[in-house]
Amino acid sequence: MTNLRETSNLIAGDKVSGTTVYNMAGETIGEIEDVMIDKPTGKVAYAVMSFGGFLGMGERHHPLPWSLLKYDTGKGGYVVNLSKTQLEGGPSYEEETEPRWGDRAYESKLHSYYGSDPYWVGPLL
């Protein structure tokens, strides 16, 4: 009963995948492919967002710090306060590849690009 899979606070991991991501203007900018979970703390570190090719190139996967995503119950999707330019310039990778997950240098660059605190320091709020 999928309608029960999500409450005010809890959402099933497989329901996060496929969720639409909107910008502040309410335009669809992509969808969540998956989440990356930090096992020691059980925190979601990243949501991996894919672009539907509106960038005029093949679909690419963009890892976004989870703290950037705000869930909009009305839209039934996540809203991120990022411009198309910010997203285009952000770290991304092709579908058949993977970034260096766990590489603190890579992940630090990712967090600093989006101006968010790394998930491994302090709480994700």
Place this chain on the structure above:
Amino acid sequence: MTNLRETSNLIAGDKVSGTTVYNMAGETIGEIEDVMIDKPTGKVAYAVMSFGGFLGMGERHHPLPWSLLKYDTGKGGYVVNLSKTQLEGGPSYEEETEPRWGDRAYESKLHSYYGSDPYWVGPLL
């Protein structure tokens, strides 16, 4: 490239699903169906484990506080320090139903049954 989907710390949400769960004796006791994520904090609150029917009844889903699961890289699965009796007596539900996610009374009972701190108080460590 699935072999890259998991690092020392990070694991993809869709890789958690289907992961085998072992008891302390190294016996397979079930597998992870999905995780329940607390949206405000981005913390994994529960891993939903299904039993392969070894209880002599239809497969049931058992939500386990994430903090109970320890990942064993050697086994490639999660280890929980729970007896068969504890698991049999624990809160569970049938495949086509869902518990009252977000109901603090239900979730408090769940956490207290397993003797773990609720995910909404303090960090998950």
